[in-house]
Amino acid sequence: MTVIDHHPEMPVGAPAAHGKHLTNITLTIWRQSGPDAPGKFESYTIDSISDEASFLEMLDVLNEKLIGENLEAVTFDHDCREGICGTCSLMIDGQAHGPQKGTATCQLHMRKFESNATIVIEPWRATAFPIIKDLMVDRSAFDRIIESGGYITAPTGGAPDANLIPIAKPVSDAAMDSAACIGCGACVAACPNGAANLFTAAKVSHLNLLPQGQAERYSRTEAMVETMEEYFGSCTNHGECESACPKGISIDVIALMNKDYFKSKIKNRRNLDRN
């Protein structure tokens, strides 16, 4: 049991903490030394932390303390800490990215918690996302889906003037809503089946809605859906993905994808027939 009273090293000139402090927080964290090693929960106590601190800053504080005690720091993925890169990926008290709706872990702040709380922190749990270490998982399967068709073929240099393709604002806005996906994997982690339909459909609908995306619409959809199925479970309309998504991507995109996938089975065959 590790006790943390305050941030061990406060730099000269740093502002003094203001606002509330939370006290006596118990963290129950999944520790696993490698992909094939057995894992287990370990508990640590944070004695006091400012409610202005972000959740990941609290983990930074924990790690500094662990290093101070000659123990190995907790491994977790994180980078931009602005909610846009999609690197952070924690299951907090059984909820992907924690209790605040529409918020990635890095933008979750301690003001959302109470003193004396016990917080359980786990990695994303999904067959397609094997654990690398502690709270870090391998999400490469997402890249495989994009590589199979999540693009518009547009070789550099051959593009026409940008304003030659007018796009109705509602269409462009809808494409943007889908394109906002940050690829964090919360949808997969939240899904009881470990399905990646929301992630895949967000990209399919972004590109399939746009006029530039029409040429490859059905080949893209077929390839992406079938690659997805190689790695991930099946969608059974639980809707957990939508409520876990930090970017609020609507489950409607899955309907769009399903429609285009169904059509692709005819369209792509017809194209073959034409050859």
Added chain:
Amino acid sequence: MKTTTDPRLNSKVPDGPMGDKWSSYKENMKLVNPNNKRKFKVIVIGTGLAGASAAATLAELGYQVDAFTFHDSPRRAHSIAAQGGINAAKNYHGDGDSVHRLFYDTIKGGDFRAREANVHRLAEVSVNIIDQMVAQGVPFAREYGGLLDNRSFGGSQVSRTFYARGQTGQQLLLGAYQQLARQIGLGGVTLYNRMELVDTVLVDGRCAGVVVRDLVTGQLQSHSAHAVVLATGGYGNVFFLSTNAMNCNVTAAWRAHRKGAMFANPCYTQIHPTCIPQSDPTQSKLTLMSESLRNDGRVWVPLAVGDERPPAQIPEAERDYVLERLYPSFGNLAPRDIASRAAKRAVDSGHGVGPLKNGVNLDFAAAIARLGKDVVQERYGNLFEMYERISGENPYDAPMRIYPASHYTMGGLWVDYELQTTIPGLYCAGEANFSDHGANRLGASALMQGLSDGYFVLPYTIGNELAPMLNKPVPGTDHPAFKQAEQDASDRYNGYLNIKGTRSPDHFHRELGQIIWDYCGMERTEQGLEKALSELPGLYEEFQKDLRVTGNGESLNQTLEKAGRVDDFFQLGMLMCRDALERNESCGGHFRVEYQDDEGEAKRDDENFAHVAAWEWSGDPMTSIRNTEELEFEAVHLATRSYK
């Protein structure tokens, strides 16, 4: 005293009028036959805008490309966090924009410390970037008629910024990432994720490849190639607290520097005016609020020192709209360095707002009254939400509080017109090079430069270098130089583990960052820089003697990764301070208190400092050698930068 250009710093700018240089270069460059391109291997380190676009385009042309990222996926690169937009001289709104105007604005914004020919090329290809990204499906904002919308940005009097809500960087990066993914799927690019460059390898003075460390297993691997591109971003995290992502670091550029690539203008760092002020001492990262907010937000502080009333209760007559007062023609859209210093002075003089008095107001009340809440929400909704999530305050009701923070670094590896460093065969693109922004970067220009370098410059210039190498063997990874570099890297990382001291890498990083921020931040003085240079070597020695890295080198170890990066930040930090001390003038983001005019504006010394300072490694950053490239201005006149 006019400086002279070191012969090793030959910019290789083509002859001819400014507007013809790039087309003349392309007409005269050497070509590689399409069938021969597959005989060449190019390594690209980093998969942000510059790296992903370069790797995708080179593979599309037919080269074999190996792309490396230390992230789990190329889509995570920090380009993704750029919010506001990307500039292009499209003149879609008929407000008088042109390639020349974008070129001029960028040169002037950089306070006349960038190389004209590179900047002109950037302005020229800006229009192709927008075409390319639209073709790829980037959902830029549109007008109701379906055409592309634009917004204004600091340092310009035309509307030339294309944007995708407040997520322009994300959408452009995903566009480039998707092109890269396509090439990975087609087999043109081999992707190596969670791998970090730890050294560059030279054979007979030419870059022969790299040594990378697999972050998951700790293993070192050598990779050889005909050419290597570093697209590894900037070094703003030297300040510890910055808006950069936590993993941004200088290691790739710095390790190349130590092998002979000169490092240019390290003291040119950009402090961004609109970040959320620090709120508590455990903070590890600052968050930027897009500069686009200054289109509609008004910067003000209370006239009275220590005014504690809530902002809404302070009457108009008791407010100081700092930027509108000081810079009437640009107002709240003054360039970043100028706006940042104005905020710092307001806070330093006791006019700061917020619980810690460490910010200034950015107020949208007038915009909401003029445009309605819906329009403001449409323009900035996601930024407002982000602000509320971090600060717990609603900016529709009360002004945002902002304060400057380290954001971007204009300095970087010196490159010539072809983006080649002083090591033949080693290229540098995007924020990692020094080339286009002079002493200050204008908003919405970083995305433009990254994509310009990757899509439209490197694919040409690398071909020009490779053409004569056809069918000539290059050294393989069995060459002793690779074995030596692997051994050196192994010793280095084992060394960190074996110090077994008492303080963590983050501990040292915070202390280093505090020194750099205090003495080499927004305002610099000779005395302060000398103080920094007297303290840094001692702190670095403590780092080398008292560092503690727990865990081991054979599995994923983020503490060990951090140790290597902090080591390189120390060395860079010393060089930054030396560069700032030697540059006895103020220009752009480099503000030396001794050199200012009566109104407190930066005072350049064109007689003695219209040059690039390119530092050469000597074994110790405290004794690095300063070389110069004289900047020649043909197309613009050197003028005092005024935004009044």
